[in-house]
Amino acid sequence: MDNRTNFVKVENLAVGLTGDQLFKLFEPYGDILEITALSPTSSFVPWQGETSNCKPAVAQPSGASTATSSLSAAQIRNIVIGGPYSNLLGTYCTPWTIPSPGEDIPDCSICLDVLGQRSSYNIYSDQLRSLTLVDCKHTLHQSCVEKLIAQSPSQFLQCPECRKIYGTRTGTRPISGTISHTVLNISLPGHPNSRTFQLTFNFTAGIQGPEHPNPGKHYSASNFPRQAYLPDSPEGLKALHGIYLAWENRLMFTVGQSVTTLQVIYTLYNT
Template sequence: SLLLSSLSPPLSPYVLSPSLLLSLLLLLMFSLSFSLLSLLLSLLSPGKTTEEVVKQYLQKVRIAPEENCTICMEALGGASGYKGGDFIGRLAQCGHQYHLQCLVAMYNNGNKDGSLQCPTCKTIYGVKTGNQPPGKMEYHVIPHSLPGHHDCKTIRIIYNVLPGTQGPEHPNPGKPFTARGFPRHCYLPDSEKGRKVLRLLLTAWDRRLVFSVGTSSTTGELDTVIWNEVHHKTEFGSNLTGHGYPDPSHLDNVLDELKAQGITEEEEQ
């Protein structure tokens, strides 16, 4: 009997009672029912149409002004150059007026992220996002100063983006893209204004606005990761390439470029 008991598997201390089994079964059924209900509701409640997205930023114009739509270059009093319909809208903040269908066509040619940018004055409605590929942004302070900023240390930003495959938001979905020159090191003075620029760059990164996929302006390479209209200083200690310091206007220029992307200190607060 000693031999048999040593060979027999011990009884599990986790024997479930019938009531506990029933409770677990009911919980599982509830979870599945809730998941199915959520899926059904998502199917029955589709997102906004393109026209609805655009219209939320517009005020309807009753009497057409005697001027042309600057998107299609046709008279605002007539039909859009893209397709029928005589709805004319005035953008609520800046007041510029366009055919609704022209704005819809413009929106469909962009990222379709729920935001709209006035083609005349660049005012952004909603939160603009980009098509920056996945990657990593890190930063730290180094105990050295930049030319022209001898009174403070230096913030070093490190961007790293790997090559991959283009998504539906990119120029050539399904095709591979390259990522040259990564990791990229960039520099800011560790001053009050430099830290402000850093905070806004972190927001730009989160909104996928620092990089894009397109054609390199320096090499002409297609389908590669490129800077997205926000300039960075990549040279430390000198300015031999024009991408270093001293540059007294650099921080203000970057703030203006970020503002053009809809990123400001006021918007962050």
């Protein structure tokens, strides 16, 4: 066969791919002589995660009393929340005050014990204080919240009652993977008037990092690349953005123990 050179235009590539990643992406289809970008921008820009500034620390008042019913709202907001996760808790929580006599004291939804005893509750103590989440208004012991955060792969807080997330949740997806998508001129069942987004996830075998079960040991990546499909509709586009955001936060894949082969492999769609 005579040597021939084909010029191929490719659209809908993932945002942020490096030159090396592009060459590896197209390498299975033949020798690549050159890659040229025809447009400096992409029409698809994934949503970015949100960041929040932490509240400034405020000095604890001297001679603080355990009585909190007489505190004003401004005084409560200015109480320092200390401990190992003070920045996170200070941003998304406010100190809880014990109810007036005659009112019921609710329970912490983590340990199921009351949020505070009238005789010993101290709003200035990191060990005895309870915290109210700023948006959903659910209240938990600060010590229980700290244990919850300590068990997470990253510093974020998820309310155990309503599942609302405070902060940026990140996972343990190996950073060697790639994500991309293209638009197919076919329709998915139930979406006869929409084209189709085809997403491709690709990984190769590698070495586990410190965030994985066995740091320094190998893992395999079976049955990659893998595809997923969404309708090219307003709802499908929202889901596409959400998938890219979950990918950037390393939430979609992780290294885990196979329940069938007992080998350490990727598990799909980490939750």
